[in-house]
Amino acid sequence: MSKPATKNFRGEPERPEWPLYLDYMGLQLDELLTRYGSVAELWFDSVDMRVQAEYDGQRFLDQVRHLQPDTVVNNRLGVPADFITPEQFIPRRSP
Helix, strand or coil: CCCCCCCCCCCCCCCCCHHHHHHHHHHHHHHHHHHCCCCCEECCCCCCHHHHHHHCHHHHHHHHHHHCCCCEEECCCCCCCCECCCCCCCCCCCC
16 A cells, blocks of 8 residues: 655555556656756656665666756766755765
8 A cells, every 4th residue: 555755755666566657757757858948957856866776767867868968967866967965964075
């Protein structure tokens, strides 16, 4: 059974429907990047960077690069991107 987002902010990758959810995310990203003009910057915030493989972050970064190559993307897909967005600490330097 699904849980409310307040108790389940990392998603449920163990569910059999998980690949369908990722496909849905891809469709939403496609809409944002093809129907509303130029997108300068994207901030992802729903992905737990420690389990990137379960979210297939590279897939979504590749999708952004393909559809709008000039868009800058934060690192919350769990793969190296254009800028970091740390929480709970201030990094010594930017990568």
